Amino acid sequence: MNVEAGTLAIERQVQRAKGKGLVLKEVKQKTVRTLKISQTTVQILHTYKRHQALNKAKWVEVNDLIFPNTVGKLGDEKSDRLAFKNLLKAAGVPDYRLSQLRKTAFTAMAGQTDLKTLMEFSGHTQVSTVIGNYVFATTESMKSAIEEMDKLRPISNL
Incomplete structure (x- = not known):
C-alpha cells in the first residue's frame, strides 16, 4: 500500500498447493495490479495495520500481508467463508x-x-x-x- 499515492498493489495471491498447504503465488496475469483507493480506504487500512502491529507479538509467523489470519499466517479461504457465514448469522442476514x-x-x-x-x-x-x-x-x-x-x-x- 502506498499511502501517499493512495494506491494498493496486488502482487501475490494465496493458493492451496497439493502437499504444501497454503502458498503465495504470483497473480494470475503475472503482472502487478495497482488500484487507486480512496483516502477513506487508506485511513481504514492504515488503522487496521496499526491494530495488527499491536497483535504481532502473538503471531507465529510474520509476513508482509495486509490480511493474514489471526496468528500472522496466510489466510485460508475456508476460514474466510466460515467467518463470513458467522457474520451473516450474527447480523440476521440471509445466507449468501x-x-x-x-x-x-x-x-x-x-x-x-x-x-x-x-x-x-x-x-x-x-x-x-x-x-x-x-x-x-x-x-x-x-x-x-x-x-x-x-x-x-x-x-x-x-
Whole structure:
C-alpha cells in the first residue's frame, strides 16, 4: 500500500498447493495490479495495520500481508467463508456466498463508472468476462432503460 499515492498493489495471491498447504503465488496475469483507493480506504487500512502491529507479538509467523489470519499466517479461504457465514448469522442476514459480494459490488459500480475502469478493478482482461459473470441488471436500471426508450418514441394522440 502506498499511502501517499493512495494506491494498493496486488502482487501475490494465496493458493492451496497439493502437499504444501497454503502458498503465495504470483497473480494470475503475472503482472502487478495497482488500484487507486480512496483516502477513506487508506485511513481504514492504515488503522487496521496499526491494530495488527499491536497483535504481532502473538503471531507465529510474520509476513508482509495486509490480511493474514489471526496468528500472522496466510489466510485460508475456508476460514474466510466460515467467518463470513458467522457474520451473516450474527447480523440476521440471509445466507449468501462470499462471491456474491463481488457481483453486488461490480453491479453497483457498473452504473457509476465506465467498463474499462470496472475491468481494471475486477482484475479481468476481458470486459465480456466482467459483464457476463459479475454485472447484472437491476430493477432501477431496467426502469431507467424503459423510460429512455419511451423518450425516443414520439407519442401522438394516445
